[in-house]
Amino acid sequence: MFYLQQIGAYFLMIKEVFNRMTKPSVLRKLILKEIDDLVINSLGIVAFISFFIGAVVAIQTALNLTNPLIPSELIGFASRQSVILEFSPTFISVIMAGKVGSFITSSIGTMRVTEQIDALEVMGINSLNYLVFPKIIAMLLYPFLIAISMFLGILGGYVAGVYGGFVTSDEFITGLTDDFTPFHLVYSFLKTFIFAFLLATIPSFHGFYMKGGALEVGKASTTSFVWTTVAVIMVNYIITQILLS
Template sequence: MTYLHNIGAYFIMIKDMFRKPTRWSVMKGLIFKEIDDLIIGSMGIVAFISFFVGGVVTIQTALNISNPLIPKYLVGFATRQSVILEFAPTFISIIMAGKVGSYITSSIGTMRVTEQIDALEVMGINAINYLVFPKFVAMMFYPFVISIAMFLGILGGLAACVYGGFTTVEDYVRGVQEDFIPFHMAYAFIKTFVFAFLLATIPSYYGYFMRGGSLEVGKASTTAFVWTSVAIILSNYLLTQMLLS
């Protein structure tokens, strides 16, 4: 029953997020602040991880293709498929569940502990719209982060190939271009939008409805990370089954 209650409260929060909106003059500033904190502030860690994990994927692929009859351009092909289909949208989203999700939960949870949310409600402001909606809008720019992750993952693979001596630049680029299916990009960005929605709303739910003191803020952040990661993995399975099967 507790899980069903939590799910019901979660969907009610999503509905209330669009009800009684805050004035645009105020909301605009909140949205730009969240874009800076959630999107731009995440670019550094995303770029670092994407470049080097792309290189690791390429090295492992090259080392497992030891048969001389297998063409070398398959290294680039395998790297492109791995990065675009799974690594960039899914792996980066799980990492963002730790970074962005913890930030969202702790920031809203701290406002709950210090009774700032109660003050907003006393003033007649829809606190859910005021706090959650800017984060939701900011996370709609999340596909931009994933597109950067895709590019840097493939670029990291190219660097690993060239400096590791596994294949030539020409073979790697040929593999990246080989049998490219445009729908795979659409599939990746559909997943990304779904993950962005989960990253914005699940941590907000755990921050908004938490009870207790500062210790509970940390517990809520951990719980939000766990359930956001679970939701991302489950939705990844369902979307892959629906879109690619």
């Protein structure tokens, strides 16, 4: 019953976010700041993890090709499929639930503790629109981050496979382009947009409605990470079942 009430409150928050819009000139500055905080500042960690996970996928695939009848091109094929279908959109989103989600929850939660949100309400500002709407718009650039992750993941697989002596450059590229299905990209970016919305709104919900002091801000950040991760995994399963089954 408690969880149903939480879900109901979440959807009511989403509805309120799009009511009583803040002035466009103010929103523009807020959106640019959120893009820098949520997307640009995440480029480093996403690039680092993507490159080396792509390399690990290629190496593990190569080490499991013990049958000489299996062509080496499979290393490039497996790297592409793993990175595009699951690793970049889903695994990176789980990581971002920790990085971006904790940042959003702690920043809004701190404003709640220090009564800055109450001050916004007193001034007649829709605090949900002021705080959450710019984050949702900023996270529309999240697929751009995932596209970079896909590129670097495949690049990492190429570097590890070719320079590790597991596969030739021509064989890897042949596997990379073999039996490519463009719809897989549509599938990946569609769920990436949904993940972006979840990454912006679920942490905001836990930060906005938290009660207590500084200690509760930390607890709210942990809770938001857990529930954002659960939501990402469940939505990933549902979308995969609908679009790829």
